[in-house]
Amino acid sequence: MIYFDNAATTKIESTVLSTYQSVSENYFGNPSSLHQLGEHSQQLLSQSRKQIAHIMNISEGEIYFTSGGTEGDNLAIKGTAIEKMNYGRHVITASTEHPAVIKSLEQLENLGWDVTYLPVDKEGKIDIDELENAITKETVLVSLMAVNSETGSLQPLKKVGELLEHYPSIHFHVDAVQAVGKIDLNLNSSRIDMAVFSGHKFHAPKGTGFIYVKAGRQLAPLMSGGGQENNLRSGTENVPGSVALAKALRLLMEKKTDSKVELVKMKNLIIDYLSTLDKVTVFTPKESAPHIICFGIKNIRGEVVVHALEREDIYTSTTSACSSKKKDKIHAIAEMGYTKSEAESAVRISLSYLNTEQEVDVFKKVFNEIHSQLKLIE
Structure with missing residues (x-):
């Protein structure tokens, strides 16, 4: 099996899975309990938070554990909206955001909020001047995805941050789910106020994640109860999920430099190969994340190619896994100026450090056969 769908989810590292199982079996106490079992669990939770803080070069108090990207995005957006609703009711985002962002903002719109959806260019980027022109006295939040999950496009976060230095009251939220280990965010020295991370995107268990909230920024909680995670x-x-999450992040960062080199090499091999084929368009821009390649065969729907590859035990996808089965799926490709037909042809390959050049070679051989058959269809 060749697994090229890592932007949808990754396989849990075997050592991470062992850690998860060990903690589940031996440290099952509730961290809020007064007895020793609870204390041991609380210590493990604190150690995991401390480890993540050290890896990300931020403070422990800026990390809040969540269930993953969707919860984190909802917390950042709706938490800001509730906290700052008396100061303004306007949010700015891009037209190519993940459904977790788009659907959260649609819910705010139904409650009377104004949302500006900025267009993107051929590379999937917003225009900084258009962002500045969209800011009003009512603006309380700018929300952008660091790495587009469909195309690998990168938003100009540094330039956005430089602009928002002039607007200190506006929260800046970044969906960093596809960014961790792939691009440098430098949270400690950036203008980013909130960044969302999901464990299952970097070989940790599903249902794990964390949100970075810069010290001094206030969010309203979406879930009320016992006051865990500093009431947020x-x-x-x-506990086992958070410990496994911290371990997976450590392993990822230990391999980051070599991994990025290998990812870029494999990505370039695939793009160079695809670029030689008739009727194939590569949608991923030149400046993009190292692990995502998006392409399409003219007049061939993406799911046809996905299933053809699947029959050869190669697993890819069409768009974001959160929307790929829905008829109203969001196409970043269409927003980038391609036609509806081109957008519907999209196939995404997404890599991880577990992939190899040998797998790329197998993919090329298999795809040669698929392409030779499909390119004859008008």
Whole structure:
């Protein structure tokens, strides 16, 4: 099997899975309990938070454990909206955001909020001048995805941050789910106020994640209860998940430099190969994340190619896994100026450090056969 769908989810590292199982079996006490079992669980949770803070070069008090990207995005957006609703009711985002962002903002719109959806260029980027022109006295939040999950496009976060230095009251939220280990965010020295991370995107268990909230920034909690996570995210903590999350992040960062080199090499091999084929368009821009390649065969729907590859035990996808089965799926490709037909042809390959050049070679051989058959269809 060749697994090229890592932007949808990754396989849990075997050592991370062992850690998860060990903690589940031996440290099952509720961290809020007064007895020794609870204390041991609380210590593990604190150690995991401390480890993540050290890896990300931020403070422990800026990390809040969540269940993943969707919860984190909802917390950042709706938490800001509730906290700052008396100061303004306007949010700015891009037209190519993840459904977790788009659907959260649609809910705010139904409650009377104004949302500006900035267009993107051929590379999937917003225009900084258009962002500045969209800011009003009512603006309380700018929300952008660091790495587009469909195309690998990068938003100009540094330039956005430089602009928002002139607007200190506006929260800046970044969906960093596809960014961790792939691009440098430098949270400690950036203008980013909130960044969302999801464990299952970097070989940790599903249902794990964390949100960075810069010290001094206030969010309203979405879940009320026992006051866990410093009152921002109530609910009994997922201790084994958080410990496994911290370990997976450590392993990722230890391999980051070599991994990025290998990812870029594999990505370039695939793009160079695809660029030689008739009727194939590569949608991923030149400046993009190292692990995502998006392409399409003219007049061939993406799911046809995905299933053809699947029959050869190669697993890819069409768009974001959160929307790929829905008829109203969001196409970043269409927003980038391609036609509806081109957008519907999109296939995404997404890599991880577990992939190899040998797998790329197998993909090329298999795709040669698929392409030779499909390119004859008008």
